[in-house]
Amino acid sequence: MRVQRIWTDERARGVILQLLLILALLLVLAFIVSNTVANLQRAGLASGYGFLGSTASFDINQRLIQYDSTSTYGRAFVVGGLNTILVACLGILAATIIGFVAGVMRLSRNFFISRIVGAYVEFTRNVPLLIQIIFWWVVILALPKVRDGISFGDTLFLNNRGVRLPAPIIEDGAGIILVALALGIAITWQIARRARKRQDETGQIFPVVRTGFALIIGLPLVTYFLAGSPIDFDIPVAGKFNLKGGFNITPELVALWVALSTYTGAFIAEVVRAGILSVGKGQTEASGALGLRPGLTMRKIILPQALRVIIPPLTSQYLNLTKNSSLAVAIGYQDIVSIGDTIMNQSGQALEVISIYMLFYLTISVLTSLFMNWYNARIALVER
Amino acid sequence: MSDSIISISGLNKWFGEFHVLRDINLDVASQERIVICGPSGSGKSTLIRCINRLEEHQEGSIIVDGTELSHDIKDIDSIRREVGMVFQQFNLFPHLTVLENCTLAPIWVRKLPREEAETQAMGYLERVRIPDQANKYPGQLSGGQQQRVAIARSLCMHPKIMLFDEPTSALDPEMIKEVLEVMVDLAQSGMTMLVVTHEMGFASQVADRVIFMDDGQIVEENIPSEFFENPRSDRTKLFLGQILSH
Numbered sequence A: 001m002r003v004q005r006i007w008t009d010e011r012a013r014g015v016i017l018q019l020l021l022i023l024a025l026l027l028v029l030a031f032i033v034s035n036t037v038a039n040l041q042r043a044g045l046a047s048g049y050g051f052l053g054s055t056a057s058f059d060i061n062q063r064l065i066q067y068d069s070t071s072t073y074g075r076a077f078v079v080g081g082l083n084t085i086l087v088a089c090l091g092i093l094a095a096t097i098i099g100f101v102a103g104v105m106r107l108s109r110n111f112f113i114s115r116i117v118g119a120y121v122e123f124t125r126n127v128p129l130l131i132q133i134i135f136w137w138v139v140i141l142a143l144p145k146v147r148d149g150i151s152f153g154d155t156l157f158l159n160n161r162g163v164r165l166p167a168p169i170i171e172d173g174a175g176i177i178l179v180a181l182a183l184g185i186a187i188t189w190q191i192a193r194r195a196r197k198r199q200d201e202t203g204q205i206f207p208v209v210r211t212g213f214a215l216i217i218g219l220p221l222v223t224y225f226l227a228g229s230p231i232d233f234d235i236p237v238a239g240k241f242n243l244k245g246g247f248n249i250t251p252e253l254v255a256l257w258v259a260l261s262t263y264t265g266a267f268i269a270e271v272v273r274a275g276i277l278s279v280g281k282g283q284t285e286a287s288g289a290l291g292l293r294p295g296l297t298m299r300k301i302i303l304p305q306a307l308r309v310i311i312p313p314l315t316s317q318y319l320n321l322t323k324n325s326s327l328a329v330a331i332g333y334q335d336i337v338s339i340g341d342t343i344m345n346q347s348g349q350a351l352e353v354i355s356i357y358m359l360f361y362l363t364i365s366v367l368t369s370l371f372m373n374w375y376n377a378r379i380a381l382v383e384r
Numbered sequence B: 001m002s003d004s005i006i007s008i009s010g011l012n013k014w015f016g017e018f019h020v021l022r023d024i025n026l027d028v029a030s031q032e033r034i035v036i037c038g039p040s041g042s043g044k045s046t047l048i049r050c051i052n053r054l055e056e057h058q059e060g061s062i063i064v065d066g067t068e069l070s071h072d073i074k075d076i077d078s079i080r081r082e083v084g085m086v087f088q089q090f091n092l093f094p095h096l097t098v099l100e101n102c103t104l105a106p107i108w109v110r111k112l113p114r115e116e117a118e119t120q121a122m123g124y125l126e127r128v129r130i131p132d133q134a135n136k137y138p139g140q141l142s143g144g145q146q147q148r149v150a151i152a153r154s155l156c157m158h159p160k161i162m163l164f165d166e167p168t169s170a171l172d173p174e175m176i177k178e179v180l181e182v183m184v185d186l187a188q189s190g191m192t193m194l195v196v197t198h199e200m201g202f203a204s205q206v207a208d209r210v211i212f213m214d215d216g217q218i219v220e221e222n223i224p225s226e227f228f229e230n231p232r233s234d235r236t237k238l239f240l241g242q243i244l245s246h
C-alpha cells in the first residue's frame, strides 16, 4: 500500500528514477576503469599522471608562453591548450562577425547580394571542414617565396611562411599610452551615460558610437606622438633570402583560423537568418507605421527578439568551432591534440593523455555554455 | 477638394499579375470617420496599407495632409508621422513593457525627453483604461487589453489620422466591446479615422460614410443609414444579407 503510493507519486517517482540511473552509470564506469587498469598492469604500463613532470625534449614553434625542449610534458600541454584557446577565440570572434553580416545580407532585397552570400553559405557548409583547412594551408604554402612575397607598404608581408607584422618594442614612457587608452575608454563610458541621461531629459540623440571610436583610437594616438613615440616598431625588413625582425604568424595558424571562421561563419549566417525570419512581419510593419526607420527597427525591434532564437544554436556553433579546432593535427598546428599526440607516442600514456583532452574540451565547453545560458536567461521573454 | 486630409485619385495596384485595387478615388475630410467593409480578399487591407506606404502602389496618387506619397524617404517619413495604424494582430513589441511600447517611437522619432514621453504615454493608457498594466509585458495581457495598448501606442505619436484594419476580428465578444468603446471615444474626440470592420453597430453609431468594396473596387459609398436601409447594388445587398444574418 505504502510502496505503491510512493511509486505513483510524481515527485518520488522522479527522484527514484534518477537515483537508479546514477547507480547504473556508476556501475558501468567502475567496470570500465577496473578493467582498463587490470589490462594496463598486465601489459606492464604504469598508470597515473606522474609523467607530466618528465622532460618533453621536443620543440614547439607556435607558443604563447616560454617553452623549450627541456620543459616538462605538463608545460607542453599548457602551451598546446593555450594554442587551442588562441585559435578558438580568434575563430569565434571572426565567425560571429562573418555570420551576422552574412546572415543579414542574405535577407537583403538586393538580388545580387543575397545570391552571392547564399552561394558562399551553401558552398562552405557542404565541403568537409578538414578539406577546407588543408585547402587554405595549401593556398598559403603556394604563396610566393619570402624573397618575392607580397608586401603591403613594406610593413606587412605575406608569403609561404605565413604573415609577418611589425612587432611593437615597448620603451620607457610607453605606459602613458596605456593611460591614454584607459582614459579614452573611461571618457567614452561617461559620455554614453551622459548621452543617455541627456536623451532622457531633453530627447536629443548624441552619436555615442562615433565619438567613442574617435576617443578610444584618437587619444592614445595623439599621446603617442606627444610623448615622442615611446613605442618603436620592429618593422620586418626584406633581406636577400629572409625577412628580418617583426613578428610572424605561421601558415598553420592563418589557415586554421580562416577555415574555422569561414566554415562556422556560414552556419552562424543561417542561424542569424532563421532568427531574423522568426520575428514576424507584423513587427516590422508596426515599427514602420510608427515612423521608425529600417535601421532603428532592426536595432530596437528585430534583433532583440531574434537574439532569443539565435543564442542557443549560436552556442552550439561556438562549441563546434572549439572542438573542430582539433583538426589542426592535419596541418601540424600545435594545438592541444597535436602536442598530446606527440606526448602519447613518446610516453605511451594514451589513456591519461586522452583523459586530459576530454577534461580540457569539457571544461571549455561547459564554461562557454554557462556564459551563453546566463546571457540567454538575461534576455528571455516574459510570457504569461 | 482642398479641405480633404487624404486624397486618393486613380489608384491602381497589382500584386504581380493580380489587379488588387482598381481605379480607386477617395477623398477624406479632416475629422471624417469612414468605415470600409466588403468580402474577404476585396482589397480593404491593401487600400488602407497604401495610405502609410506599407504597400506600394503603381498608378495614381495618394496625397496625405498635403504631402504626396512618392519614393522619397522624407515624404514617407513625414506621412508615417501623421498616420497611426492599428492591426488585427495587435503587433505589440513583446520584448518591451506596455509603457516602453508606448514611449519607443516618441523617444526615437519625435525625440521627446523620457519623462515627458512617459507622462504622455500614461495619459493615453488612462484614456484606453489600462494605466495599471503599464509595467507588464504584452504576453501578460488579454487580447482586448493588448489591442487597447496598440491604440494608445499609436496615439502617442499624435497622429492626425488613424487607420484600423479589422481591430476586433481576433477578439472574443466581451473584448470586442471594450475595444469598440475606446474607438467610439476616439471618434467623438474628432480624430480622422478609416476603419476596416464588419462591426455594423459601430458603423451606424459613428461613421460619417460607409464604403463597400468588392473585387478591388469601391462599389458603393453612403451615409450609414442610407447604406444599411437602401443599399443600391446587388452585391452590397448580398453582402449585408450575409453579415447581418450572423
Ligand SMILES: Nc1ncnc2c1ncn2[C@@H]1O[C@H](COP(=O)(O)OP(=O)(O)OP(=O)(O)O)[C@@H](O)[C@H]1O
Residues within 6 Å of the ligand: B015, B018, B020, B038, B039, B040, B041, B042, B043, B044, B045, B046, B047
Ligand atoms: N503580399 C501579397 N502578395 C500577393 N497577393 C496579395 C498580397 N497581399 C494580399 N494579396 C491578395 O490581394 C487580395 C486583397 O487582399 P486584402 O488583404 O487587401 O483583402 P481584404 O479585403 O483585406 O480581405 P480580408 O477581409 O480577408 O482581410 C487578396 O486576394 C490577397 O490574396
Ligand SMILES: [Mg+2]
Residues within 6 Å of the ligand: B044, B045, B046, B165, B166
Ligand atoms: Mg484584411
